[in-house]
Each structure stands twice: as structure tokens, then as C-alpha cells.
Amino acid sequence: MSTLKTLSCAAAIAIGLAVPAFGADMLFPPPMGEGGRPGLVELGTGWYLRGDIGYVDYAKPKEGRGSIINDAFDQTTLKNTWSAGAGFGYKFLNMFRADVTVDHRFAAAFEGISALGGGDRRRDCGKLDSTTGLVNAYVDLGTWYGVAPYVGAVVGIAMNHLQDYRTRLTCVTPACGPIGDQPLAEVPARRSYDLAWAVMGGIAVDLGVGFQVDVGYRYANLGEASLRDSDTTTRSNDIESHEVRLGLRYMIDN
Numbered sequence: 001m002s003t004l005k006t007l008s009c010a011a012a013i014a015i016g017l018a019v020p021a022f023g024a025d026m027l028f029p030p031p032m033g034e035g036g037r038p039g040l041v042e043l044g045t046g047w048y049l050r051g052d053i054g055y056v057d058y059a060k061p062k063e064g065r066g067s068i069i070n071d072a073f074d075q076t077t078l079k080n081t082w083s084a085g086a087g088f089g090y091k092f093l094n095m096f097r098a099d100v101t102v103d104h105r106f107a108a109a110f111e112g113i114s115a116l117g118g119g120d121r122r123r124d125c126g127k128l129d130s131t132t133g134l135v136n137a138y139v140d141l142g143t144w145y146g147v148a149p150y151v152g153a154v155v156g157i158a159m160n161h162l163q164d165y166r167t168r169l170t171c172v173t174p175a176c177g178p179i180g181d182q183p184l185a186e187v188p189a190r191r192s193y194d195l196a197w198a199v200m201g202g203i204a205v206d207l208g209v210g211f212q213v214d215v216g217y218r219y220a221n222l223g224e225a226s227l228r229d230s231d232t233t234t235r236s237n238d239i240e241s242h243e244v245r246l247g248l249r250y251m252i253d254n
Helices: 002-027
Strands: 047-058 062-067 075-078 081-091 096-117 120-140 147-171 185-187 190-208 211-221 225-228 232-237 240-251
Touching: 047 096, 047 211, 081 120, 081 240, 096 147, 120 190, 120 225, 147 211, 147 225, 190 225
Parallel strands: none
Antiparallel strands: 047 081, 047 240, 062 232, 075 096, 081 096, 096 120, 120 147, 147 185, 147 190, 190 211, 211 240, 225 232
């Protein structure tokens, strides 16, 4: 419940601040730059660096598993984990910026249980880590007393890595095999690549001398992770994460 409360608070902050910000922008036009163009940033002065850490709350995996006996997961769990990332970006307008980031979500424990009938079952366990390369675009919704809410959208590539993967049959009927736990089978680790996308919102707080603290929420879809050996295929579709993130941005030409 504490995780859900944290996520709810982060989302409430972003949404609550974004609504009045949007209203303010509708009432008052953006500042005018030279030549009457709205809010243009002088070319070459908008570069910034960023670094982030985050807490990753994975949604329940949407699992599909096929094998020589065509079993499927009936129960799945994917534990929560932490993330870290870095990148660089450019502020094109007073209201628009974009950056390129690399984020790594550290290994999270996975477990899947397949009921095979008659009390027989298969239990799989392993670890999943994910690295993403993302292009992020943001709309900054105004600034009040050094606090600037924003919303954004993301697209990129995810490398999902299943490792330390083991599977074991537990038989209670002769059709499954010898009664009891069967020998543990190990499946080689595998990396798979898929499209990643996300939406996000948050606030940035100006600390002065070019630094800003960024607190935000992000929903990310990391695509598919898969694992195969000679007679087994494991696939997880639509790996979803809810992420609370804390970042630091530095404007190079402040």
C-alpha cells in the first residue's frame, strides 16, 4: 500500500499543478522574443545535462508460455526495483524542450507458476533487468515562484534481459513423471529488444546557478521479454512499470 500511496501522491502533484498552469498559459500569452517570435531561446544557449534515480513498481506481467506440453502461467509476480539514468537535452522554447536519456532498471525477481492438471505444476523463476534508450519531449506549463510543472511523452528502444532462469516440475500424477520434484532445469539467459514508450508528468524546482530538481511520475511500456531453449518458450508481453523519479538538471549556459 505504501508504494501505491507514493505513486498516487506523485501523480496528484503533477496533475494538480499542471491544470492551473495550463489555465494560466491560456490566459496569458507566452513571452515574446526578438522579432515578435514567442519565447524563443537563443540558439546554442539551451543545452542541459540530467541525471535521475527512480523507484520502479512493475505491473503484473502479462505472460504467455508455450512448450512441448503447451502449458501457460496461471500466476506471475515481478518484484519492484530501482533505476538510474543520465542524458542530455536542449530547451528550444520557453515551453518546449527535449532530451535523450539512457535508463537502467536493476534486476527484479520474477516467478511464474503453471498448473498442469491433476495437481502437477511447473514453477519458473529468474531475474529481469531492462535498459532503455529514449527520446523524451516535454511541454513546460509555466513557472510560479521557481516551480515549473510539465508533461511529456517518450519513445525509444528497450533491451530486456532475462537471466538466472530456472524451471522445475512437481509431479503428483504418473502422467507428469516420477512423483515429487523433478531435477531443476536451467535456461540460458537472453536479451530481447522491443519498442518502448512512456508518458509522464512532474515538477521542476529552480535551485539557481543553472540547477533544477525534477520530481515526476512516469508510466512506461517496455515491450516484450522472451526466453527460449530447445523445447521451451517463455514470453512476457507488455512489461509495464509505474515509476517515481528524482532528477537533477544543469543548464550548461546558465
